[in-house]
Amino acid sequence: MALTTGVVLARVGSTYRVHADRGEVTAVLRGRLKRRDDDRVVAGDVVELELQPDGPATISAVRPRRSVLARRAAGERSPRAQPLAANVDQVVVVAAARDPEPNLRMLDRFLVVAEGNGIPPVIVLNKIELERSAEQAFQRRFGPAGYQVLATSVKAVTGLPALRDLLRGRASVLTGGSGVGKSSLMNALHPGLNLRIGEISAYWGKGTHTTRAALLVPLPERGYVVDTPGLREIGTWGVDPDALGGCFPEFRPFLDGCRFDNCRHLTEPGCAVRRAAQAGSFDPDRLVSYERIYAEVSVPSWSSARRRGR
Numbered sequence: 305m306a307l308t309t310g311v312v313l314a315r316v317g318s319t320y321r322v323h324a325d326r327g328e329v330t331a332v333l334r335g336r337l338k339r340r341d342d343d344r345v346v347a348g349d350v351v352e353l354e355l356q357p358d359g360p361a362t363i364s365a366v367r368p369r370r371s372v373l374a375r376r377a378a379g380e381r382s383p384r385a386q387p388l389a390a391n392v393d394q395v396v397v398v399a400a401a402r403d404p405e406p407n408l409r410m411l412d413r414f415l416v417v418a419e420g421n422g423i424p425p426v427i428v429l430n431k432i433e434l435e436r437s438a439e440q441a442f443q444r445r446f447g448p449a450g451y452q453v454l455a456t457s458v459k460a461v462t463g464l465p466a467l468r469d470l471l472r473g474r475a476s477v478l479t480g481g482s483g484v485g486k487s488s489l490m491n492a493l494h495p496g497l498n499l500r501i502g503e504i505s506a507y508w509g510k511g512t513h514t515t516r517a518a519l520l521v522p523l524p525e526r527g528y529v530v531d532t533p534g535l536r537e538i539g540t541w542g543v544d545p546d547a548l549g550g551c552f553p554e555f556r557p558f559l560d561g562c563r564f565d566n567c568r569h570l571t572e573p574g575c576a577v578r579r580a581a582q583a584g585s586f587d588p589d590r591l592v593s594y595e596r597i598y599a600e601v602s603v604p605s606w607s608s609a610r611r612r613g614r
């Protein structure tokens with residue numbers, strides 16, 4: 305019996321596809337692990353494997369997770385967090401400079417979902433050859449939050465080596481509106497990977513548990529793309545209204561400066577965050593996104609299923 309570690313790529317019924325040093329192996333959970341709930345092992349988990357001379361390998365242990373991307377699932381009594389993928393290193397939020405026009409509300413929402421899950425986001429601004437000025441506009445809007453903005457073009461072949469470097473050796477979730485070029489970018493970098501990134505309605509919408517779960521797709525140069533139904537599905541449900549301000553990194557230096565300790569940064573007098581926005585420390589439009597998301601996350605949880613579907 306040989307021992308090794310591997311990274312779970314996907315679950316297929318009661319078996320797992322695991323990426324080990326020697327290549328991909330099929331594995332099953334050892335009895336002790338099997339009795340626990342379904343979410344014990346998900347895509348991205350680092351597991352200890354016992355390779356068998358014949359038949360599937362056995363997963364004997366799961367390493368502690370560095371991060372968990374979770375969605376809300378109906379529990380027996382109350383909703384619970386259902387892990388979708390473990391050990392995601394970054395969320396790559398893709399937008400287009402034009403065609404379609406950037407949807408800043410949607411981008412801010414994806415950024416909040418990433419922050420709320422404790423996963424650092426990076427912004428890719430694709431189709432940059434259609435509207436070069438978009439790069440500076442994005443730098444102005446997202447720079448104060450410390451987000452990297454990487455301009456790319458599949459058509460003009462811009463920024464592709466930088467994107468390849470960004471993905472190398474990391475597990476990345478790619479997300480963004482439809483038509484921004486997610487598939488085109490991945491095909492330009494790695495033809496033939498055949499990812500389903502964000503293809504919610506066609507593929508994920510009515511899937512079984514297995515097809516709705518996340519998959520990890522290994523990249524030829526190390527690293528993984530985490531193929532998920534998209535962050536839209538995950539939504540902002542896990543974000544506590546009190547923690548929302550912290551999901552906007554450029555607000556953080558001001559959060560302790562408000563007159564009231566429990567300031568929501570909405571209409572309270574003496575709000576240091578609003579003052580900073582007026583003084584031009586960051587784009588006041590980010591506060592508009594904050595207000596929208598605040599309204600969402602502060603409603604009672606019974607309506608969150610509807611919220612998530614938006």
Ligand SMILES: Nc1nc2c(ncn2[C@@H]2O[C@H](COP(=O)(O)OP(=O)(O)O)[C@@H](O)[C@H]2O)c(=O)[nH]1
Pocket residue numbers: 430431432433434456457458459460481482483484485486487488489
């Ligand atoms: N002009 C331009 N068009 C692009 C670029 N990248 C992708 N497209 C086009 O945008 C459309 C949508 O791309 P697709 O990859 O399907 O977007 P997805 O929905 O995010 O996966 C396709 O017609 C692509 O050919 C780009 O850099 N520049």
Ligand SMILES: [Mg+2]
Pocket residue numbers: 486487488501503
């Ligand atoms: Mg696509």
Ligand SMILES: [Zn+2]
Pocket residue numbers: 562567568569570572574575576577578
């Ligand atoms: Zn405030």
